[in-house]
Amino acid sequence: MPRLSVSIAFILALALTLLAFIVSDTTVLVALAAFSTLLPAKGIKKIYWVYIFLLVSLIGVFVNALMFANTGAPVLEFHGFTIRANAVEGFVRVTLRLLIIAGAGAWFIASYTPFEIARGLEKELGIPKGVSFAIAYAFRLIPLVARDLAEIQNVRRERGKRTIPLLPSDLASILTPLLRTGYERAVWTGISIELRGFSLRKIRREFKLVYR
Template identity: 30%
Template sequence: MTLAPVCDTEAPIARVNPVAKLAAVAAVSTTALIASDWLTPLLLLAALLAAIPFSGIRIGELARRLRLLWFAALTVVIVNAVFAAEQTGQMLITFGPLEISSGALLGGTAIGLRVCVAATAGVLGFATTDPTDLADALTQQLRAPARFTLGALAALRLMPLLAAEWQQITSARRARGLEGGWNPLRRARLFASTMFTLLVGAIRRAGRLAAAMDARGFDSEIPRTHAREQRMRPADWAVIAVALLVCGAAVAVSAAYGVFTAFD
């Protein structure tokens, strides 16, 4: 696990200012979450997929990062279709107590598509952004407090270490014969104890890191300088404008077809 960009650093989207990418991701995700129809998030998802060649991300790496999120979206579709409050429209599946209608399936699909849009937009944004560049942009463009930004950056940098420690703990326990096997209760207990061990280690490391950062003056009120300047260029504003234009076009097309609804 790594937080370094998994893309070609010379790709057009990779060169965009991190704040501009955050604004574009926020615009697309907010539009998808506000629209409760199926067509608006579908159009937004198509636009995101069309932007993949400009991101410089390898398809295999992108699929690896999205597989669990899209699986969660599929689960959302199934759960909402099966447990819908009302089964409206044509009945598609009737198997004992299980009933799925076209209306329930369409409603579940709309929710699943919204999840896919938010997940894909977030992965495209963060997989093409270096965490240090993001922290620099937050403090320079958005004037975010340096203490908060640097603390968040340090936490992000520690996430790969947590993944490595998880592997070490599980490998050490497996070497001692502590495995859950096919027993779900035993596996649950091992998972809980491993999580507790990892949490204790993370808290101790966070305390030491906070003390070290304070000792080095990270909590100082003196204005900080930046080694790398982050500026909003015309291309960055163009990315935000294109994102807003795509959101407006998706809503307009859905409204023209008479399916657009919001805040459902």
């Protein structure tokens, strides 16, 4: 079955991401979020972790809305705390924007392998191979970081520590091994591709609309 070429898919995902920042009308944001969320429906098993990260991030979005935009008419009373209209509206808008970005990115990641992304961006859009490889490597790195985070949380759980960071010390003990592992992985990946002649590789430009 024909698929969109990497270049067309990349432009579509980038356009959706830009629209998420530009559009302010809530109705349009809802339509874009619905479209973007339905895009990766067939490959949802490959990118479910994107939506897990999204759900976790919504906690911070809601707290931020309560701290900086909790004004207007009262909407809900909870244990003596009043949630107001502007906080709810701000939370909804940011959530819709994140859904658009997450859906577009998840669809792009699920549709192509990192190798296809790197080659497609190089050959079809003329993006420098170092940049295209970095983009493809970032997509490849996200599930690896998710796996590393799960392993760190398992170790913390076995030691009787919190898996969800509540204090700066908790956050530091999670981020330090995560960043160290990611840094070493990136260094050795760079060494590996240079040993294989990455900087000497020639690229032939070729633009496609679809793949068969």
